Amino acid sequence: MARETRHQATTVEKRETSINGQTITYTVKRSLRARYVRLEVRRQTGLTVVVPRSYKIGQLPGLLESKERWISSNLARCGNFQSPYAEKELGSGDTVPYIGRDLKLVKRENHSEVDSVALEGNTLAVSPILFRNGTLELALEHWYRAEAARLIGERAHKLSAQMSVSYKSITIRGQKTRWGSCSHKKNLSFNWKLLMAPEPVIDYVVIHELAHLEEMNHSKRFWELVAQHCHRWRECKEWLKQHEANLTAKLCP
Numbered sequence: 001m002a003r004e005t006r007h008q009a010t011t012v013e014k015r016e017t018s019i020n021g022q023t024i025t026y027t028v029k030r031s032l033r034a035r036y037v038r039l040e041v042r043r044q045t046g047l048t049v050v051v052p053r054s055y056k057i058g059q060l061p062g063l064l065e066s067k068e069r070w071i072s073s074n075l076a077r078c079g080n081f082q083s084p085y086a087e088k089e090l091g092s093g094d095t096v097p098y099i100g101r102d103l104k105l106v107k108r109e110n111h112s113e114v115d116s117v118a119l120e121g122n123t124l125a126v127s128p129i130l131f132r133n134g135t136l137e138l139a140l141e142h143w144y145r146a147e148a149a150r151l152i153g154e155r156a157h158k159l160s161a162q163m164s165v166s167y168k169s170i171t172i173r174g175q176k177t178r179w180g181s182c183s184h185k186k187n188l189s190f191n192w193k194l195l196m197a198p199e200p201v202i203d204y205v206v207i208h209e210l211a212h213l214e215e216m217n218h219s220k221r222f223w224e225l226v227a228q229h230c231h232r233w234r235e236c237k238e239w240l241k242q243h244e245a246n247l248t249a250k251l252c253p
Contacts, residue, residue: 014026015027020068025046027045027046027048029048029049031050035052038241038242041074046078047071049063090136090140092105092107093106097196099197099198099199099202107125107127117130117143144195144196152190153170159210159229163211165211167186167188168185168186169187170190171189172189175189175191178191182212188209198239201236201240205240208233
C-alpha cells in the first residue's frame with residue numbers, strides 16, 4: 001500500500017477525555033486517506049483516533065462516549081487502564097455477538113447434556129453447570145467453532161461456485177492476528193471469531209481467501225476480483241479494522 005505523500009501528510013494532535021471517571025490522553029490523526037473514523041488501541045501508544053480530513057472534531061466527545069466500554073476494555077487489556085469491564089465474567093443475562101446480532105445467555109435446567117449450548121432464536125440456552133464450574137467461555141468457544149465450520153463452509157461452497165474456483169479443505173482456527181488464509185495447496189482456514197461479525201463481513205473474508213486461489217498476492221488484479229463479488233469490500237475491511245481488538249479479545253459481557 002502506497003504511503004501518503006508530503007502534501008497528504010497526516011496531522012497529529014494530542015487531546016484528553018474522561019473514560020469512566022479516568023482522564024486519558026489520546027492521539028488524533030487527521031488523514032486524507034481515511035474514509036471513516038477508526039479507533040485503535042496499542043500497548044505502546046494507547047488510544048489513537050484516525051479521522052478523515054473533513055471530520056468535525058466537535059463530534060469526537062460524543063463518539064468517544066458511545067465507545068466508552070470498548071475503549072476502556074481494550075486499554076485495560078493493554079495494561080493502560082483500570083476498566084470496570086475487563087475482568088467481569090459472563091453470566092446469565094449477558095449477551096455475546098453472533099452474525100451481527102446479540103444473543104442473550106439464559107439457563108436451561110432441562111438440557112439433557114450438562115455442557116449443552118444451543119441456539120434458540122435470539123438466545124443461547126446454556127446448561128446451568130457451565131455458569132458454576134468456570135467452563136462457560138470454553139463451551140461457548142466450542143459452540144462458535146462448530147457454527148463457524150457449518151456456516152463458513154456453506155458460504156465458501158456457494159461463493160466458490162459463483163467465482164468459479166475450487167478449494168480442497170476448510171479448517172476453523174483461533175488465530176490471534178488473521179481472519180483467514182489460503183495455502184498454495186488450496187486449503188483454506190478461517191478464524192472462528194468471524195462468527196461475531198456481521199454477515200457481509202464474513203462473506204468478504206471468505207471471498208478474500210477464495211480470490212487467493214486465483215491470485216496469491218494482493219495485486220490490483222486480486223482486489224479487482226474481490227470487488228467483482230463483494231462491492232462493499234472496503235467497508236467490510238474497515239469494519240474489521242475498527243473491531244479487531246474486540247473480536248480478538250476473550251469473550252466478555
